[in-house]
Amino acid sequence: MTDKKIVLAFSGGLDTSFCVPWLRERGYAVHTLFCDTGGVDAAEVDWIAARAKELGAVEHRTVDASQSIWDEFVVPLVQGGQWYQNQYPLLTSDRYLIVKHSLAWCDELGSRHFAHGCTGMGNDQVRFDVTARALGNYVIVAPIREIQKEHTEVRAYEQRWLEERGISVRARQKSYTINENVLGVTLSGGEIDRWEAPGEGARGWCAPAGQWPAHPLAVKIGFERGVAVALDGERLPGPEILKRLNRALAAYGVGRGLYTGDTTIGLKGRIVFEAPGLTALHVAHRALEEAVATRHQNRFKPTVAQKWVELVYEGFFYEPLKHDVEAYLQSSQATVNGSVTLETRGGQVDAVAIESKHILRSARATYAQAADWGVEEAEGFIKLYGMSSGLYAEVNR
Numbered sequence: 001m002t003d004k005k006i007v008l009a010f011s012g013g014l015d016t017s018f019c020v021p022w023l024r025e026r027g028y029a030v031h032t033l034f035c036d037t038g039g040v041d042a043a044e045v046d047w048i049a050a051r052a053k054e055l056g057a058v059e060h061r062t063v064d065a066s067q068s069i070w071d072e073f074v075v076p077l078v079q080g081g082q083w084y085q086n087q088y089p090l091l092t093s094d095r096y097l098i099v100k101h102s103l104a105w106c107d108e109l110g111s112r113h114f115a116h117g118c119t120g121m122g123n124d125q126v127r128f129d130v131t132a133r134a135l136g137n138y139v140i141v142a143p144i145r146e147i148q149k150e151h152t153e154v155r156a157y158e159q160r161w162l163e164e165r166g167i168s169v170r171a172r173q174k175s176y177t178i179n180e181n182v183l184g185v186t187l188s189g190g191e192i193d194r195w196e197a198p199g200e201g202a203r204g205w206c207a208p209a210g211q212w213p214a215h216p217l218a219v220k221i222g223f224e225r226g227v228a229v230a231l232d233g234e235r236l237p238g239p240e241i242l243k244r245l246n247r248a249l250a251a252y253g254v255g256r257g258l259y260t261g262d263t264t265i266g267l268k269g270r271i272v273f274e275a276p277g278l279t280a281l282h283v284a285h286r287a288l289e290e291a292v293a294t295r296h297q298n299r300f301k302p303t304v305a306q307k308w309v310e311l312v313y314e315g316f317f318y319e320p321l322k323h324d325v326e327a328y329l330q331s332s333q334a335t336v337n338g339s340v341t342l343e344t345r346g347g348q349v350d351a352v353a354i355e356s357k358h359i360l361r362s363a364r365a366t367y368a369q370a371a372d373w374g375v376e377e378a379e380g381f382i383k384l385y386g387m388s389s390g391l392y393a394e395v396n397r
Contacts, residue, residue: 006113006141007031007106009098009128010060012048013178014169015117018158019143020055021165023115028141030115032057033105035098038066038239039181055167063101066182069094070238073312074183078281079226079329079336080305081289084313085261088271089278091184095124096317099131103138115141120148123264123313130315155189175201182242184255184275198258198272205250206274212252212346219248220341221284226333228281245277252346255279264314280349284340287351292335292358304328 006023010016010032023030032052036045045062052060073093083089099114106114114132118125125142132138144154151157155177159169176189185204192198200208221241222230231241249255255276263269290298308325316322338356342349364372371378383390 004113005029005031005058005109005111006115007033007102007109007111008057008115009102009117010034010048010052010057011117011179012051013117014155014158014162015119015144015177017051017055017167017169018162019115019117020052020057021162021167022143022147023141024056028113028115029058030056031105031109032060033098033102034060034062035065035094035101036062037069037094037097037181037183038064038243039183039185061105065094065097065101066239067237068097069182070242072097074238074242074278074281075227076308076326076329077278077312078228078285079333080301080308081282081286082302082305082309083282084309087257088259088261088273089184089275089282090309090312091181091186091273091275091278092124092127092179093312093317094181094183095127096131099128100135103132103135106138107136112138113141114138115143117144118142119154120145121265121267123269123315126264126315127317131317134318178204180204182239182246183278184246184273187272188270192258192270192272195270202272204272204274205246205276206253206256207251209253209346216343216345217248217252218341218343218352219245219280220339221245221281222339223285223288224337225330226285226289226336228285230339242277242281245280249276249280249344249349250274252276252344252349254344254347254349280342283349283351284342285336287354288338288340288356289333289336291354292338292356292360293332294360297332301329301332 004027006028008016008019008023008030010020011034020030020032034045034048049060049062077090102114106112116128118128125145129140132140147157148154162169176187179186187202187204190199190202192202220232221228228238228241229235231244255278256272256274258272260268260270304325308322308329311317311319311322335358337358338354340351341353343352344350
């Protein structure tokens with residue numbers, strides 16, 4: 001056995017399964033780490049650990065990062081209220097915590113070698129590498145990028161290489177690249193990459209329309225300073241709220257989408273994603289915030305929040321500007337307190353009721369119904385409000 005220790009961020013999928021024997025054949029003592037954010041059940045966690053041992057890992061470790069992913073990612077994402085290119089809720093942002101925990105184990109082992117299973121075609125390699133360099137001086141080993149130097153059909157090569165060594169590959173992993181955590185599920189590969197309609201196999205948690213319950217579902221989310229703290233009147237830890245929302249709303253197909261957008265490396269990316277819980281939190285928080293914040297706050301904050309989204313998407317989770325932006329987002333949430341009732345009959349979820357002592361409403365006036373000002377005041381306001389445009393028209397007739 002070699003003393004050349006290396007920590008491999010391990011999920012049990014095709015790429016990281018390939019990495020273990022590949023690294024061993026090159027003299028590494030492989031220590032595998034699975035960062036559990038609560039997106040898989042106990043049986044899957046056990047399977048991942050058994051898979052690592054089957055592949056020859058010297059030691060396997062499972063780290064519970066569910067609270068970390070809530071505190072460091074979910075809270076600012078929901079407070080910001082923006083998704084990447086207004087479509088995608090950054091479901092692979094657990095990568096940053098995976099790297100952080102992996103490097104902590106490297107330090108514990110006295111090793112500077114860190115490995116991941118990212119390809120040379122995607123965004124994750126940027127997230128892993130930039131994070132590792134931001135957190136210390138480590139040697140990054142990326143086996144999948146190495147084999148790309150000689151093989152263009154990487155997944156087919158990985159499958160064949162493993163099968164030649166008697167190592168089985170899950171049938172689903174042969175068709176799709178699947179990422180699953182408490183944030184949601186992403187699927188790519190197969191017909192998705194060919195710009196065709198996703199097949200029935202390209203499905204994670206969300207039930208198809210034919211299986212949605214016949215009765216509507218209502219849930220009530222309580223917020224304090226923009227952070228979800230209660231579900232249906234019960235105070236719960238954030239990760240538990242997200243898990244319960246995932247289960248409840250996935251049955252109604254909520255949060256499923258087909259996203260096409262611009263990747264960090266310049267290619268167009270196309271994925272199926274499912275994020276029932278994040279979708280619910282996003283809809284509820286936005287409805288509450290828009291009711292309690294001023295017009296200027298509601299207009300300005302998306303600009304700042306979009307910068308946070310871009311930094312996180314592109315790998316800059318530990319960039320100082322990201323923390324600066326988060327300070328503003330936290331400040332903007334002082335009055336985002338109250339509860340929102342969501343309702344779904346399937347496919348989408350709507351905010352149907354809002355309760356908060358901070359709603360900016362007047363006891364004397366209601367939009368389009370009643371007012372405590374006169375007609376002359378309304379006409380004077382309109383005249384001054386449109387003065388610039390009116391003068392332009394008058395001068396340039």
